Amino acid sequence: MPVGHGPATQWDLGAATGSDRTTIMRIVDEPVRRGLAVRRPVPGDRRARAVKVTPQGAGVADAAHAAAGELAERMVTEMSPGERAQFGDLLMRVARPASGTT
Numbered sequence: 001m002p003v004g005h006g007p008a009t010q011w012d013l014g015a016a017t018g019s020d021r022t023t024i025m026r027i028v029d030e031p032v033r034r035g036l037a038v039r040r041p042v043p044g045d046r047r048a049r050a051v052k053v054t055p056q057g058a059g060v061a062d063a064a065h066a067a068a069g070e071l072a073e074r075m076v077t078e079m080s081p082g083e084r085a086q087f088g089d090l091l092m093r094v095a096r097p098a099s100g101t102t
């Protein structure tokens with residue numbers, strides 16, 4: 001449920017993160033409880049639920065994104081441009097799904 005991308009089914013969230021349905025349900029429970037996201041029925045599928053970020057959740061996501069950007073900049077401030085590029089490449093390798101897809 002990336003902010004700004006509209007609702008996503010819990011199944012889609014699981015597929016995007018490599019998580020099973022039970023794990024996604026537990027992960028989504030907390031933002032729903034805090035009013036940062038809502039679950040809605042998916043038309044045409046009685047069992048599926050779509051998760052949508054609320055305006056409050058979008059504000060929290062925006063603040064987190066800004067804070068992460070500032071932190072990332074502080075982390076690499078002493079690196080040369082080449083070191084920054086290498087660091088970014090290494091982080092992308094770590095972040096790839098375990099399936100090895102690129």
